[in-house]
Amino acid sequence: MTWIRACSVDELDDGDALRLDTTPxxxxxxxxxxxxxxxxxxxxxxxxxxxxxxxxxxxxxxWHFAKFDLRTGAALTLPATAPLCTYQVRIDGxxxxxxxxxxx
Amino acid sequence: xxxxxxxxxxxxxxxxxxxxxxxxxxxxxxxxLIDADPNLPYERPPLSKxxxxxxxxxxxxxxxxxxxxxxxxxxxxxEKVTAVDPAxxxxxxxxxxxxxxxxxxxxxxxxxxxxxxxxxxxxxxxxLRDAADARRIAxxxxxxxxxxxxxxxxxxxxxxxxxxxxxxxxxVVEAQARPLTHAVGADVASLLMELxxxxxxxxxxxxxxxxxxxxxxxxxxxxxxDGRRLxxxxxxxxxxVEPRTELTVSARIEVDTFGIPVNEFGQTSRxxxxxxxxxxxxxxxxxxxxxxxxxxxxxxxxxxxxxATIAGTPTRYREAPYAWSHQYGATLQxxxxxxxxxxxxxxxxxxxxxxxxxxxxDGYVGAVAGMAASREVGVxxxxxxxxxxVERAQLLGRDLDLRRFLKQHQNAVRANPESTLAS
Numbered sequence: 001m002t003w004i005r006a007c008s009v010d011e012l013d014d015g016d017a018l019r020l021d022t023t024p025x026x027x028x029x030x031x032x033x034x035x036x037x038x039x040x041x042x043x044x045x046x047x048x049x050x051x052x053x054x055x056x057x058x059x060x061x062x063w064h065f066a067k068f069d070l071r072t073g074a075a076l077t078l079p080a081t082a083p084l085c086t087y088q089v090r091i092d093g094x095x096x097x098x099x100x101x102x103x104x
Numbered sequence: 105x106x107x108x109x110x111x112x113x114x115x116x117x118x119x120x121x122x123x124x125x126x127x128x129x130x131x132x133x134x135x136x137l138i139d140a141d142p143n144l145p146y147e148r149p150p151l152s153k154x155x156x157x158x159x160x161x162x163x164x165x166x167x168x169x170x171x172x173x174x175x176x177x178x179x180x181x182x183e184k185v186t187a188v189d190p191a192x193x194x195x196x197x198x199x200x201x202x203x204x205x206x207x208x209x210x211x212x213x214x215x216x217x218x219x220x221x222x223x224x225x226x227x228x229x230x231x232l233r234d235a236a237d238a239r240r241i242a243x244x245x246x247x248x249x250x251x252x253x254x255x256x257x258x259x260x261x262x263x264x265x266x267x268x269x270x271x272x273x274x275x276v277v278e279a280q281a282r283p284l285t286h287a288v289g290a291d292v293a294s295l296l297m298e299l300x301x302x303x304x305x306x307x308x309x310x311x312x313x314x315x316x317x318x319x320x321x322x323x324x325x326x327x328x329x330d331g332r333r334l335x336x337x338x339x340x341x342x343x344x345v346e347p348r349t350e351l352t353v354s355a356r357i358e359v360d361t362f363g364i365p366v367n368e369f370g371q372t373s374r375x376x377x378x379x380x381x382x383x384x385x386x387x388x389x390x391x392x393x394x395x396x397x398x399x400x401x402x403x404x405x406x407x408x409x410x411x412a413t414i415a416g417t418p419t420r421y422r423e424a425p426y427a428w429s430h431q432y433g434a435t436l437q438x439x440x441x442x443x444x445x446x447x448x449x450x451x452x453x454x455x456x457x458x459x460x461x462x463x464x465x466d467g468y469v470g471a472v473a474g475m476a477a478s479r480e481v482g483v484x485x486x487x488x489x490x491x492x493x494v495e496r497a498q499l500l501g502r503d504l505d506l507r508r509f510l511k512q513h514q515n516a517v518r519a520n521p522e523s524t525l526a527s
Contacts, residue, residue, distance in 0.1 A: 015507065053482040062478035063428060063435065064401065078121055078408055081171055 006037070006089075006096045017059070019050035022100045026087055029070050031057055036070045037087040037098045044080040108133035110414055111195060111203060113185045113351065114211035115139035116148060117400050118381025118407035120166045122209050125411025127175040133206065135177045138197070142182035143235050144169055149400050151238040152262040153430045156245060156270050163235055188355035190374060207414050208355075210364060210372070210379040211407060214345035214398065219254065223316025226323045229339045232259055244338040249273035252326045252336040254313055256283035258429050260342040261300060265431045268303045275306040275334050277326065279343075283309060289442050291450055292461050292473050296436075299456035299475075303432055308332075347383045347396065360385050362396045368420045370410035380410045390424050390441050401426040424471075424488055434458070437481045440471030440488060449499045460484075462499045469494055483507050490514070 006020055012030040019040050020026045027040035027050040038059075040048050047063035054060075058076060060067045066080035073084035088099040110126055112119045115137045123137050139145065147164045172179050184198040194202040216231035218224060230240050241263070245251060249272040253260045256278035264274045284293040301307055311328050316339060318324035326334040347363035357372045358365055364372055364379035366386055372379050381403035387394045397406075405421050412419040424440040434457055442448070446463035454460070460480055463471040468491050472484040483506040487494065492513045498504055 015511070047478070051479050051482075053486070060482065062482050063437075065426070078124065079166070079404060081124075081167060 001088075001099045002102055003090070003097045004100050005092075006035075006098045008094045009035070009091060009096055010094065012096070015054045017050040017052070017054060019048055020098065020100070023103055024085075024101075026098060026100060027059075028089070028096060028098060029054055029059065031070055035089045035091065035096045037089045038068070038070065038073050039085040039087075042066060042068075042080060043075060043082040043084060049084070108206040109136060109204060110134070110207040110209065111136045111138065111205040112209040112211055113138055113195075114213055114381065114383075115141070115145040115179065115181065116211065116213060116381065116403065117166065118213075118403035118410075119209065119211035120145050121404045121407030122211065122378075122380060122411040122414075123177045124167070124171075124175065125408040126415050127177065129412045129415030129417050131411075131415035135175075136180060136203065137172075137177055138180045138183055138185055140182065140184040141234055141236075144181070145179075146235055147400075148234070149428075151235065152232055152259045153266065155232070155238045155242055155263065156266050163238075185351060188351050188377070190355055190377075206376065208377045209370075209410060209414070210351060210355075210377065210383060211381045211403075212348040212351065212383050214382045214396075215348055216341065217344040217346055219313060219341055219343060221313055221315050223318065223323055224341070226316055226318060226321055226339075228322050228337065229316055229341060231341050232263065241338065241340060245270075245272060247337065249337055250275065250335050252277065252334050252339045253342065254326075254339065255279075255342040255344070256307065256309075257342050257344075258284075258287075258427070260340065261296070262429055262431060263340060263342075264300060264305045265303065268300075268305055269432070274304070275308065276300070277311050277313060277328065277334070278307065278309045279312050281310045283307075287442075288438060288461070288473050289444075289446075289448055289463070291448055292459070295454065295456045295459055295475070296431075299431060302456060345382075345398070347385075349383065360394070362394065365394070369413045369418055370406065370421075378410050378414065380407045386421075388425070389422055392441075392443065397425050399425055399427045424485065426485075432457070434476040435478055436473065436475045437478060438471070438473045439481060439485045440469075442471040442473075446470050447496060449496050452500060452502050462494070464494060464496060464499075467493050467495075469499075480506055483510050486510055487513075490517075 006028045017029045025040035029036045042061040044066050051062040052059040058067050067076040073086040090097050145166045150164045185195050187196040251274050253276045256276050267274045314327045314329045316323040326336050349359050352359050357374050362385035363383045366379050366384045370378045382398050409419040409421040427438045429436045442463045446465045449462040451460040458476040460477045461473045469488045474481040
């Protein structure tokens with residue numbers, strides 16, 4: 001695993017998300033000041049979860065509205081039943097760092 | 105006393121959702137899911153979107169196979185239910201079995217309407233409803249075009265888009281002067297027509313088929329009522345659907361002009377028989393009157409509500425109807441049902457490849473359609489559900505941050521829950 005810089009803490013507002021073009025892509029979310037990183041691609045369709053709607057520690061997929069828990073990656077509603085992979089995050093000064101798979 | 109059984113006829117989006125939500129809500133009886141289609145239950149939307157793609161040919165399982173075993177859902181695939189015996193509480197299968205049921209769910213869906221013109225039964229006149237149809241279309245188009253699609257509905261246009269992306273010559277023949285107008289209104293329909301024409305689709309409107317002409321059981325030419333002749337190597341007909349209501353006869357339950365009428369919990373005129381998905385005729389708050397809602401999202405949500413209801417948690421499906429379509433790499437999303445007397449606001453800068461359209465009804469957003477705007481559509485869906493008052497001028501400009509606008513409303517409601525926020 002490799003630590004990579006996702007963004008600065010000021011770049012991502014509460015309730016926003018961004019997508020890292022890693023392999024596989026990772027989405028980084030700001031949930032009430034806490035930064036969380038998960039697989040970006042919904043386990044049901046092919047949609048980017050960084051485009052989803054973030055509310056109450058959950059993200060709702062933009063295409064088919066499956067909901068996931070942002071802390072655990074658990075699939076909370078149909079059409080998804082498989083969980084999302086979660087990634088470690090640490091704050092390094094003003095940088096949000098994500099531990100990505102090695103090929104990155 | 106035997107263990108109760110919920111038997112679901114039809115293993116597509118609605119039927120599978122019933123089965124899964126039965127288990128998620130603690131149903132302890134047997135759950136049996138039956139479909140005449142022999143394949144592991146698969147998603148239908150990808151069939152028209154990636155029928156010509158490499159590899160999967162658009163075959164995407166709804167759930168991975170182990171889910172059915174883990175949830176103790178019995179799959180009987182490749183078997184057909186031929187009759188319901190409401191006195192004996194059994195269903196009859198084509199193999200002769202009579203299976204006892206305590207709750208029956210009809211998720212039988214729709215079949216494509218056929219054109220009643222000469223040559224419509226030729227082997228290269230196809231429709232697109234299931235995996236076998238998709239395979240036939242892919243086989244025919246492997247040798248190229250020209251492809252003639254009859255009917256400019258969403259399935260026909262998605263197929264037109266994937267065929268054009270492969271360089272196939274595509275003509276779409278549509279009887280109405282302005283296709284899709286009933287679904288998205290005239291202005292958005294014009295953008296979609298422009299999108300397809302821009303990608304080289306020959307779109308003939310106000311045109312109907314007189315006959316399919318050819319030889320040896322294959323069509324070579326589509327002849328239109330106005331005399332035009334279109335060379336064709338493959339024809340796909342998408343001119344509407346009929347509800348599959350055959351089982352209502354032996355079940356002795358009511359049908360209406362749309363399908364199988366159900367109450368708010370999905371029950372038919374016999375309370376132990378439910379109907380869900382495309383075949384259900386429902387009284388949904390977003391509809392001006394009772395009818396079918398032929399969307400994948402509705403099938404899944406209505407099915408989930410029926411599953412929860414049967415398991416003992418009465419649940420209604422009341423969310424705004426939602427449909428999406430992939431065309432030329434962009435996603436079109438529609439939430440709610442536009443009505444002719446709504447006030448359409450097309451956000452500034454609309455182009456065929458990217459737009460956001462709002463339909464204002466009584467001071468609220470009644471429906472929204474977005475192309476390549478999924479972030480915004482997710483927010484507008486919530487503006488609709490929360491009935492946030494909006495004005496035309498706000499929505500017209502591109503400078504309104506919709507997410508912030510929604511948050512301001514939510515914070516104001518939290519601060520003053522009694523207020524209805526008539527701005």
